[in-house]
Amino acid sequence: MTDNNSSASENTNSNESASEKEQREHKEAMQTTQKVVRDKIKAAKEKRGVVIYLWGNGKGKSSSGFGTLLRAVGHGQRAAIIQFIKGTWKTGEEAFFRDHPSVEHHIMGTGFTWDSQDKQKDIAAAQEVWLKAEQCLASEDINLVLMDEITYMFDYGYLSLETCIAAIKNRPLKQNVILTGRSPIAELIELADTVSEIREVKHAFHAGVKAQKGIEF
Numbered sequence: 001m002t003d004n005n006s007s008a009s010e011n012t013n014s015n016e017s018a019s020e021k022e023q024r025e026h027k028e029a030m031q032t033t034q035k036v037v038r039d040k041i042k043a044a045k046e047k048r049g050v051v052i053y054l055w056g057n058g059k060g061k062s063s064s065g066f067g068t069l070l071r072a073v074g075h076g077q078r079a080a081i082i083q084f085i086k087g088t089w090k091t092g093e094e095a096f097f098r099d100h101p102s103v104e105h106h107i108m109g110t111g112f113t114w115d116s117q118d119k120q121k122d123i124a125a126a127q128e129v130w131l132k133a134e135q136c137l138a139s140e141d142i143n144l145v146l147m148d149e150i151t152y153m154f155d156y157g158y159l160s161l162e163t164c165i166a167a168i169k170n171r172p173l174k175q176n177v178i179l180t181g182r183s184p185i186a187e188l189i190e191l192a193d194t195v196s197e198i199r200e201v202k203h204a205f206h207a208g209v210k211a212q213k214g215i216e217f
Contacts (some may be wrong), residue, residue, distance in 0.1 A: 013121035049176040051168060053192035055151065058200035061180040065146045066093050067177060073102050080104040080136035081128060085149040092215045104142070106132040126158040137171045144176045151181025151188070167190055
């Protein structure tokens, strides 16, 4: 009986056209992939907030962070934005989220360190905005905290890395945190649940293209 079934299957396959064979093989491959994905979904049972660390010299770290924050707010969640190193110009995200009822927005406000050129002023501003970050990280009412460009604070010694890590570890169980910055800080990579490196391949600025609203800020 087995030999007969095998022969029948072989005869059926031999009668397939090339497109039918391609479709059958594609369906079989997708069914295998579907099972793997569903098994992984079924195995993921832990419910808690995660830490996402986006680093690298490429464009898109802040954009990814704000995109995720927008997604959370779209689901009715509350969020907080803490921006550390940014230019003094008005950004699109500030204009959009400034008066949003579900978003707190705190900005260090001194601009890029190479523009301010005042270390003590930058340290004071960093510590002031960090107090806001600590309050957000301790709040049960905030579902997501985005700390944008925070790695500069550790690179320049403006903030304590240990203090930041302790605050993140002690946050409410369901709260999510996103950290962005250029530097691959080992302690943050270890702390984070999800880590993505944004690597620059090309950038229009290096070809002399001026930064523009809606793209860079």
